[in-house]
Amino acid sequence: MPKSEKEPVSKRVKTASNASSVGTINDTGAIYKPKFSDSLSRVNNFSIIESTLREGEQFGNAFFTTEDKVKIAKALDDFGVEYIEITSPAASEQSRQDCITICNLGLKAKILTHVRCHMDDARIAVETGVDGLDVVIGTSSYLREFSHGKDMDYIIKQATEVITFIKSKGLEVRFSSEDSFRSDLVDLLNLYKTVDKLGVNRVGIADTVGCANPRQVYDLVKTLRGVVSCDIECHFHNDTGCAIANAYAALEAGATHIDTSVLGIGERNGITPLGGLCARMYVADKQYVMDKYDLHKLREVENLVAETVQIQVPFNNYITGYCAFTHKAGIHAKAILNNPSTYEILKPDDFGYVSIGHRLTGWNAVKNRVQQLGLKLSDDEVKEVTSQIKQLADLKPLGIEEVDTLLRVFHDKMNTPAED
Structure with missing residues (x-):
């Protein structure tokens, strides 16, 4: 079994005799969940790709020293995340050195780095000791015109070259479109089918601007699930407040991996927060989440990151906010x-x-x-x-x-x- 992956935990739910057809209560008497799950659902069989040290480094207040990164990586590993994603070593010489340092910590989690779909970035990254590369390129008309300026034929050619190179090194590889929900569906599916045939471990969907809603997410993931045989990773920005709901909808539709960051920090309003996702998934399948992650350490890792980026844990933060379990009425x-x-x-x-x-x-x-x-x-x-x-x-x-x-x-x- 690959490093850090754990066997899925099956969970039998005891149904109350008077439960409605909409939901049931499990043996704790506290969790409300659908009586019938989607046949594609991965709600009780998913992995977290924790991106505080990549996406989180794009947060306005973030400036992580090497010491900060080591502390955060160890805390995330203690919590039990399956993957830790770090900033591209092609970003700077310090980023490259930090990447090597984290790879040498001997953590249980797999170490990934996020790189552009470019051979120069890939060559630098494979030499650092990472377990895998998360490759990304913009596919929406906005990014193709105003960012990299390349057409879909170029993107497919470039993706083929980079993926083939990474696989030749025996590393894990994910290929993701950027701004997926504003990309042409036919273009997306054609691209994903191509990289799936090349043998990628995962394809990625990214709501880069936070425009998607749960219904759109479910439809796209379900459609993609019928097109590729590899795993599906999802990355949701929180500009319109849908990141957690979108992550849950993605898992219901068959996605396998969700990107998170501690306290949701990241570009602009950030992405799916680690604690928020844990709260949502705990309600969906409490025992599965408790068996995978050391929930008692959530507050510790959040306090560490909050202190590092000089912010307070919000009063209404999921689970750890000081009002989370208060009752006044x-x-x-x-x-x-x-x-x-x-x-x-x-x-x-x-x-x-x-x-x-x-x-x-x-x-x-x-x-x-x-x-x-x-x-x-x-x-x-x-x-x-x-x-x-x-x-x-x-x-x-x-x-x-x-x-x-x-x-x-x-x-x-x-x-x-x-x-x-």
Whole structure:
């Protein structure tokens, strides 16, 4: 079995006797999913190509040092992604050196690099030690006219030369069109059929400008699935907010690989966020996702990337945003106390969240919440406020809103200059 690939996990869903024909509830009682899946669906058999170190490097605030890249690559590998994609070594001498460095880390994940469909780029990349090359060229009329200026005959000829060379080196190769959803369908299918016959491991669909919607994605992937025998990779930009939905629709239609970046960082509004995709796929098949990825480490990798690019994890971020598991409305709070599944489709414990509003809470758990809220407290101060939480929790368990309020008040007190 190729490095980092894992056997798909089959999952039997227990159906409630009164379940509707639209959906069922699995044995956790918390996950809503279609009763009948598409025969092409790969929702419970997909791989993540994590592109924080390639797409993410195009984020406005990103400037990754070699040390940053090594830390992020190791964190992603610990999380369990199958592939890590890094910036083309043809981009600069530093990018080439960084590529070699990451390839020599001995990670479980396969290391890929993203290159133009050009022999010069391919020759440089194959010498770095990567496991594979992700080759791309623009195919829409916009890019053919205003970017590289080549016609489809040239693209096919160039693709054939580059792919043949990469395969001769025994490396994995993906060939992707760029701006796929604004490309002519006949041109696309002809190109994909050609490269499939050359023996590529994957063909790629890229919503480069974020214009696609889930129905368009499903239709294109399903059509392509009937044309090629290789795997299908999808790359979705988030300019119109559809990246996660588009990724899910692609998997339903038979795509096999999804590109992500941590916190969705990338060109403009970025691409499908790693955490957001995990949240969506957890709901689709919880056990499959939990068996593949160490979800407890999601917060760690997100905090690492956020700190590196000098941004805050958004308050409403999937899973790790500080409001992700808060409930303020009375009717919600009451129901949550009776059964969390009433208003939580994601189970906080599965992502490493520990309740801290009780008398047995530990200061490390409180420290995690302090960091998540973006508060600055020393370890001694965290221990002091933990003692206050314990004293109040002796009287009654505290809700997360009560704990957060206590932490903010304590933080303000600690950071307010004493009056003379």
